[in-house]
Amino acid sequence: MIVDSHCHLDFPDFDGEREALLQRADEAGVKLMVTICTRVRKFDQIRALADAHEQVYCSVGTHPNNADEERGIPAEEIIALTEHPKVVAIGEAGLDYFYDHAKPEAQQEGLRTHIAVARQTGLPLVIHSRDADDDMAAILEEEMGKGTFPAILHCFSSGRDLALKGIELGLYVSFSGILTFKRSEELRDIARELPADRLLVETDAPYLAPQPRRGKRNEPAYTAMTAQTLADTRGVSLEEISRQTTENFFRLFKKVPVPAEFAHVRT
Known part of the structure; x- marks a missing residue:
């Protein structure tokens, strides 16, 4: 069994094909x-898909590239939406300095709001x-000092220092198809070094x-390809990874019902 811990099924790229996907x-x-x-503000579409x-x-949650347009949404409003049984995580939120879609201060403000939600609800952020390793590491360390919260560094493609800081702070790290790219040897080195009990896979x-x-539309089925590369990188079987x-996944995403074969992770 493989879990795609991060995809965007609501995007129009999948219109008319979701059942086949x-x-x-x-x-x-x-x-x-x-x-x-x-x-x-578009959560209703997400919730309908999950339902x-x-x-x-x-x-x-609010993506950092949308932080300007959704600036000021209070933590309480997001918390209320987490009461739905299919809502199992907060975000995605964070920092994106590669694009200039939102002011850094709005992104940082949004990140801290989402951290507060994760801390209060216990749902993973x-x-x-x-392109924001230093600021991200500083904010995560500061906020962890105020009270712990579960979180995952999704679609990891940052530097080794941020990965290790995340592990130090108790975070998980998820790898996407970037791990399979020919020029991603440094990323594979990081994936090889991290502890096995903090790794997830995804498509984005x-x-x-x-x-x-590569270069074509991605879909959840392809999580298996990234899982195979992660297995090869770490020298284990696909079954093991x-x-x-x-x-x-079940250890981090505690709200997702766990099947009997994985019940031991919650004991």
Whole structure:
């Protein structure tokens, strides 16, 4: 069993094909997925997708590139939305200094709000970090000092120092199709070094399709390709990496019902 811990099923790239997409995922061994919210104001679309499909769960939050347009949404409003049974995570929120879509101060403000939500609800914060390693590490360390919260560095493509800081602070790290790219040797070195009990896999679909489908639309079924690369990188079998990352998923995403074969992770 493999879990796609981060995808965007609401994106128009999948219009008219979601049923077939979910079928292909199932056939590839991807039995669960979390479709990630990028705008709180469009959460209803995310929730509807999760409600319509047993294997789909969701998050609620504001992507850092949308931080300006959703600035000022209070933590209490997000917390209220987490009461829905299919909402299992917060975000994605974070810092993206690669693009200039939102002011850094708005992104940092939004990140801290989402951290407060994760701390209060106990739901994991899905963290987006791009070209912002120093600020991200500083904010995470400062906020952890105010009270711990569960979190994951999603679609990890940052430097080794941020990965190790995340592990030190108790975070998980998720790898996407970027791990499979030919020029991602430094990233594979990081993936090789991190503790097995903190690793997850994802697609970030429709983006970042793994080799050999790079440049095409990504989809949850392709999580299996990234899992294979992660297994090869760490010198273990696909079966082992699938088991480990799925155990890690259920350990972090505590609100997702756990099947009997993984019940031991919650004991």
